[in-house]
Amino acid sequence: MIINPADFGYIVPYLILVITGLLLVLAEAFYKGKDRTALVSLAVAGALAGAIASVVLYRQVAPGARVTLFGEMLFADRTGYILSALFCVATALTALISPAHQREHEWQLGEYYGLLLLSASGMVMLAHAANLVTIFLGIETMSIAIYVMCAMRRRSRRGNEAAMKYFLIGAFATGFLMYGMALLYGAAGTSNLLRMQSALAATSNPGLVIAGGFLLVVAFGFKIAAVPFHMWAPDAYEGAPTPVTAFMAAAVKAAAVAAMMRLFGLALGGDLLPYGRLGWASPFVVIAAITITLGNISAIRQDNVKRMLAYSSISHGGVLLVGICSLGLGAVSANGSLIYYLIAYTLSTLGAFAVVIYVGSRGNERTLVDDWSGLASKHGGAALAMTVCLLSFGGMPPTGGFFGKFYVFKSAMEVYDGQLLWLVVIGILNSAISIFYYLRIVTAMYFKEPTTPFTPTKSGGLIFVMALCPLLVLEMGIMPGFWLKLVGG
């Protein structure tokens, strides 16, 4: 492998995250005192620096250009940089909402911030991955840190259960991933994503491609919690500390989608597999339809806000799968629509979980819907922020979530002259189901009488995120032109 020293200039965001992450781990070791939440400022600074570096590099790369780095291990392109900027911002926002939760629920561990940034570095690698190897590395870097973060509350049984479940299933999924990659490599003779497509098309052994593609579908199905590989998600989301849940729902899912965009959009894109008209997308479209519907229907029955949001996140994974399908099947606007959706979804998720953190305090998380009764009368701002985020989830205009869904489904309509129309109908009708349970929370907050009064968790960072995310989500909905230009849609 030839390493060009200039290549390091392209991965500055990654380097910043890794170095800050390592610094944080070191600082933790030398830190005196029990409360280590003060490390948050370094974590936020590192993540923001990563975001700024990504934006700068984004502007340096021409639209549509794709520079390959480190012997074609990584891409430097606009898609990669905008996604890495998104991951860095999500990391910074997660760091901002964490200290208050740590204080209120007594898990002031400093390693958390180091792990957070290291996990983010894995995501950035995924955003730029140009090779099966870098995809694997990115996923593992990201996931291993998350496994530990899930178990951060050592005395919490649910936390341990969540971490164990997540870890075992994640390890299992990694096996599928590895095996699928091996089969694809065997068929193509290369692990480079760009060259893989033509190599796979010319392969003499299509059985390997089908098997490999199928294993990858399963592996990523686990990663983004698509039905029927979703069983771990509600438990893991419920048991993990809320900031970690927010990070998992927002950034980890987005990073897995970023990897899929590379893998299924590039390497397996087009009419590659001789498997029905839609190639590998044939199982995917079915999985997407089932994921959207089942995620929503299961969410209706939930009384726990965190679980409800977990199921809602499963159904959003289904929408993202629709986007992945249309990307692989050659829809022009699919790439931009996916990124737009990820931005809107990540911001809404972080905003919603920030409110979840706000409502819980002093060891009591107050995640039952009934606990939220009458929130609007005492804490109007929090209720409003939650409402905006929930409406964005449900795809109501004028929020970013609406435009995200609009773009994703629009790109799905472009596939083969409306072949995916049925999927679009299912996806859009699901908005009506989803709005039903999102409005359950809104109903509780606004229409019901307050229960016992409580003191919410308050900190500057938390309030900032609670204000910023809904505002951005609204802005994305009212003036989406800027964002569209950004994602190249």
Added chain:
Amino acid sequence: MQGQFILPLILGLPLLGAILVMCTPRAEASLHKGMGLGVTIITFLVSLLVLRYFNPREAGMQLVFDVEWIPGLGAHFKTGIDGISIFLVLLTTLIVPLTLLGTQKSIEKHSREFIAAILVLETGMLGAFVALDVFLFYVCWEVMLIPMYLLIGIWGGQRRLYASIKFVIYTMVGSLLMLVAIFYLYVQAGNVTGVYTTELDKLSQVALPQSAQFWCFAAFALAFAIKVPLFPLHTWLPDAHVEAPTAGSVILASVLLKFGIYGFLRFAMPLFPHGAAIWAPVIAILAVVGIIYGAFVAFAQDDVKKLVAYSSVSHMGFCALGIFALTAYGISGSIYAMLSHGLTTGGLFLGIGFLYERRHTRRLAEYGGIWKQMPIFAGLYLIIVMGSAGLPALSGFVGEFLTIMGTFNAGDTFPANFPNYLPYPRLLGALAATGVIFGAIYLLYMFQKVFFGKLDKSRNGHLKDLSGRELAVFIPLCLGIFLLGVFPRPFLRVMEPSVQKFMSDYRIRVQEPDGPAHKYGAMTPVEPMNPGAADAAPAAPTGGAQ
């Protein structure tokens, strides 16, 4: 042309007002109400400026304001009005301040949020009436949903949770299918013209294959039919009306229901003329069923609000029937009936609100002999009731008469093989006419139960007559009802050019031959199989858009 700024201004004013109200302290209820009233009155006055710049002889869109909104999508912030929408806009800006004035006392909690919700609702409603971009229309359409949901859910009655969720889910399901149809149309039109845009006039130049029009129209029609509401999709309406606070009921009945009809006229029928032609008999028959069914059910109600709610089902059936008769009379009559329904039903609900504030019941059986206690109220209410029942010289008569006449003559204007031939137009017209009679029966029954008879309930003995504020609400409404009833000509003259244009556009489009998606008139005429016969069939109509 002058005056482009007016429409964005009347959209922006209520929104600005909502933001300002949310910035005031929570406890200042009278400040909130004053601000709400002030903003809506200013909006009304500004909207009157429309009349100054509107040229009633012109058929097309006027006061068009157009800026690019989302470049990547081709969505425009494009607003404009024509003879069809101008009075609906004015009706909206008039009804909202009257509603606020009429319900000043009935809102006791969260007055700030209440005013903000009404103002956002007004922006959404006005936006949907003036939008000339499908995307903008859809956004405004959905923006209306949440404030109404909050109005029902926070300030509503006993079963408000059920009613509010039912309202949202019903409306959402319809509008989401409409969104799918918008997607389809958008992509197809973009493929044909090469320009991806959601502007209405560009989209309506594209003819979809007839099978696609069938489904797309069905999707739009579902959204609009739920809103109208057309039998059998009306079941959300009584619940929403009964549980909503007076202000919610008034706005729902006076303005929100109009979007169903308006959506058909502005979007569904121009975009999918063949779809409209195929579905017209179904919708017309459902409308007639709704007219009669609504009237019968209204007669059986004991709850005044429910009675008026079902009367809306009946009256809106006329409007739906009128547009699908596809005659100039029918369409003008339909628009006229919408205006009349907006004033009269708004008045009916406001009156019920006044009574409810005094007696805290809506049961007919609890009233009787109120005339002696509240003569002024009874007199004014009689005008409104008569206007609603369609007494000549009051507003309801003109619209219903025109609608029925248009339906009755539908067969004369179109030959029987014309694509949108309405089956049995005379029978439908005659059946609809019975709805007028039933309407008079249940409305007079209601009036009699409340105002006549013996004053035998002791709690009705000390009712105060209307206060000055309540008079200020009722008098403009009654004047409007008289005005619409006695001088229909000026109003109809403004509508006429636009209605004629709608009709001629529709005729041209609906004669377009079937084929893959293409621009109107761009299809080459079908080549005759036998070259020798070409001379025998000269100049087959190719669509006439040249």
